[in-house]
Amino acid sequence: MAARKTERLVNLTILLLSSRRYVPRAKIRETVEAYRDLSDENFNRTFERDKDDLRAMGIPVETGSNERFFDDEPGYRIVRTDFELPPCEFTGEEAMVLGLAATVWQQASVADQTRQALAKLRAAGVDPDPSRLRALAPRLSVRETAFDPLREAMIERQTVRFTYKGGQQRTVQPWRLVLRNNNSYLLAFDCDRQAPRIFKLSRIAGAVSRLGPPNAFVPPDNEALGDYAEHLSVKSDFDVVLAIRSERAPALRRRGELEHAPIELPSGFEAYRVRLNQNNAVAEIASYGPDVIVLEPAELRAAVLGHLRGVLAVHGEARELSETGEQR
Template structure:
């Protein structure tokens, strides 16, 4: 949401909360500075959009009037009783869990939300000390370009379209859930062309995603166990393994999947050998290529060849 729009919504909320009586639309136009310079048509359109935005955020804007106060139009107010939250308290274990959760997000839009939430808790007097958990350093990255659109579409129940694995087909999907599995984000949703649920790895979305239509366009069918469905559609279990030389202290996302082993090959002194299990349909080659000089495939040959092909393609050389 643009900063100007956010400020206008905050000012409108303050005006409605501070009113002791019903406030007419014309009065709100004078109270909220952004409305004053708008033409009547633009103001009416913007005001209706702002009301819808606030209500979608859970702000209870109600309409009514005092007897004889308005003649031809309703007045507006925010119901304080429904708007204000009751006091919230947490025990020490709950505060610890909140502090730990605040350290998870690093790269997604949700990081801003965690910062805001912790700031509000501290302002209310809760002693949330996330630095106590530095040693644990839990992280869920969300660096995939498709993440933000898929995340918002899942919340808004908006259909999305994208191309997958470099194919030409446009997949139209009703996004139901985002799930984190084995170091990657997956989207669970209804593939409308196939009329069946499908799981999509965000890193394999090659074009898009783009939202299609309005929010609230679909609902998850009644009786659908999304969690169970997600588990049933998870990527296959590892059916192969690779021997990877990894620079010591680098690429922990890779080494924690495997077991330290001996290769019988002379490696540079700052490298260690790891046996890494993977599924044949996994993106291990792309992940190793992304590691650059910090990871080298020792075996199998086909995996090493695919990593070399990806590196040459990235360098602009013929594969």
Template sequence: MAIAKAERLMNLALCLMNTTRPLSKRELRASIEAYREMEGGSEEAFNRMFERDKDDLRELGLIIETAESLDDEVGYLARRDRNRLPEVALDAEEAAALGLAARVWQQARLAEAASGALHKLRAAGVPFETEGAGSLGALEPHIPVHEAAFEPLMLAARDRRPVTFDYRKATAARPEQRHVEPWALECWRGHWYLAGWDRDRKAGRVFRLSRITGRVRTGSGKFTADVPDHVDVRETVARWGGEGATATARIRLRRGAGYPLRAKALDLRPVDAEWDELEIPYGRGLDARLVEFGPDVVVLAPAELRADVVDRLRAVAQGPTSEPAKG
């Protein structure tokens, strides 16, 4: 049905754009096969379908004018000069930035669409640099999308549809079912996060996709909570990860491991050939981040952080052995 409607709308748009005079509904019905062969065939049914199609085309951006046709009926046409996009003109830096943005999605659902858009712009004469050339050619941006939950959550957030999934917190031995109204997806430091309204907890929450187990199930019905005008996933996750924290923690970190922790270190000194000692910002959620480094991190202080990390490690050790892949 969706393909049939798309074909019908395309044929109607072509008729309206390729005529030099207004066409009446009677002429359009005779020219478009889908209208001629429509089920029922009544004039009333055709009028309803035509009005819906006309509204859909206008919503898609087609400018349809009305005027008197040759047989003194209301006629319709879409003038080409009013429905032509301005010429795309990008300088070298803008084209390079667009090329980098397109290559970001090479592992995701949008890869084919991004590649097709670049081919069309290149054919129109936009000066894209060849891969590996120019000042930006050495940059290879990647947003990895390994989690199976990414695509259904992206579509649900786009269509404003609630979802249900099993989610395992870092401190929990087993996953719990969550009912969420998805707002936005964002990648931060190599991991994908979902922000949304948790219906059970009646509050906004952020979920890490790599902790979603099983299949994401999309439901029906409308959202029960208002979607914020601005959803800053990174700010929330960064706050949980200790960004901007005023307290500090002391840890030992194995040599050659934990680059993100080293990058944030306020102080670093070698202990021996295997370990370094670091002082790092301490805020909410730092225990969850430290657990990710496993045996490469030992918490020295404060005591409550050490206890939280030990609790999380015990919970992981007691949980199922089939840990979902990290993104």
């Protein structure tokens, strides 16, 4: 994606995400710098295409009116709770790397492009609410080589070809990329078999080639894609009680319910009862480092502490973890 288009989409996302009310088209055109010098026809075409691109990336652009009883011009916004990513799971090795790398990113509230966009919005007379932009904070992600070209082709709705396990050439229309069961998957329409298929990205060898023009297909709606993704869901069968630091580990908090803490918690923590997959529980909890403490069961707490000790040992750290103290 060209840098100018990326900047325009970032600015549009921040404007719609930071506003508490629906933003009319005229205000969007006035505020987003890249729209200002376009003719009416070019603006409408570019804005419609940008909305489609955001929705193709999974960003829910909502249409509505600020006045229920008046026929006002419709506006647009992005609801933060709908914008947040769903839970993602990683292997033990991936979780270990993410847990260590997280400290690099915890102090960065927004990226350089986000800061520049906020400055432009304020200069244009818009007062964005920074607390609504936490979802735009930089995040590390684990991606196979095929991820980026598939993502770009998915946004452009362009057919691709790649070599799959066993040397098979597959030609597909990419619909959605998902993280499930510690792996990345592509939901796509297989042009050779004329049927929907799910591909594991780690089994894609070599380069991903684009074929034909953009906008070559229309993917299924979100409900249908969600049904396909359900086939990849991990069974959650293990109840645990965790102490989670405020505003941290949102994936765990969304999946849990507030619980009475069996012990006095450190300041800023709340207890949650969460259902996890037993095979992945240790790695998932350890990946949050000091932001998540296991309260129950004791066996899981010991396993997480052991996992973290192993991480420290691998990296030559001398500090020890107390069995009765906070995981650090």
